Amino acid sequence: MSVYQVGEIVSLMFMAIALGMDAFSVSLGMGMQQVRLKRIALIGLIIGLFHIIMPFIGILLGQAISTQIGQFTTLVGGLLLVGIGAQMVFSAFNHDTKKIVQPVGIGLLFFAISVSLDSFSVGLSLGMSGVKTMIALMLFGIVSTVLTWAGMILGKKVHGLLGVYSEILGGSILCGFGLNILFG
Numbered sequence: 001m002s003v004y005q006v007g008e009i010v011s012l013m014f015m016a017i018a019l020g021m022d023a024f025s026v027s028l029g030m031g032m033q034q035v036r037l038k039r040i041a042l043i044g045l046i047i048g049l050f051h052i053i054m055p056f057i058g059i060l061l062g063q064a065i066s067t068q069i070g071q072f073t074t075l076v077g078g079l080l081l082v083g084i085g086a087q088m089v090f091s092a093f094n095h096d097t098k099k100i101v102q103p104v105g106i107g108l109l110f111f112a113i114s115v116s117l118d119s120f121s122v123g124l125s126l127g128m129s130g131v132k133t134m135i136a137l138m139l140f141g142i143v144s145t146v147l148t149w150a151g152m153i154l155g156k157k158v159h160g161l162l163g164v165y166s167e168i169l170g171g172s173i174l175c176g177f178g179l180n181i182l183f184g
Contacts, residue, residue, distance in 0.1 A: 012136050013143070019122060020144035022177070023047050023115045024151040026081060029173035030111065031155020039104070040152040046108055048145030050116035052137045058123020059133060078181035080114035085174025093168075116144070 027047070031040070084107075119140055158169070 027151030031152035051144035055123030081178030089171035
């Protein structure tokens with residue numbers, strides 16, 4: 001392996017960690033709901049899969065629409081996170097209603113899409129740079145899966161310490177992260 005190849009893999013690893021950190025922080029908030037370990041494992045795998053699929057789609061679409069799509073995905077991702085977080089906060093105050101967004105079914109799909117939209121934009125730029133696509137996609141998927149698991153398990157531990165207030169804290173984290181995406 002040449003020094004150039006090692007440097008490329010190291011830079012891809014840093015990029016994968018940066019992309020996975022949003023999955024970590026959002027999963028921290030989601031983990032504060034009462035989520036079983038089997039569900040945490042599945043959620044991590046789904047988010048990792050979306051961190052492979054979304055940049056791959058971005059790479060396929062290429063340079064022609066990269067600036068327009070990049071701004072749109074940021075807006076949609078931020079709005080989804082604010083919506084999920086607000087729903088968590090409101091459901092903490094109203095115990096009689098069923099949660100609208102849970103990390104199962106369509107809620108899991110929205111959750112996975114919201115945390116992997118930024119990787120779509122990265123995929124658009126990667127397609128133009130000539131980077132080793134398969135290595136990049138595998139690193140993105142593996143790192144985001146591991147960081148999602150870490151965030152959800154840490155959130156589960158915090159839930160045990162804070163009780164019912166952890167759902168408010170988790171929802172606030174999601175809202176804050178979504179607002180940061182929208183206005184940051």
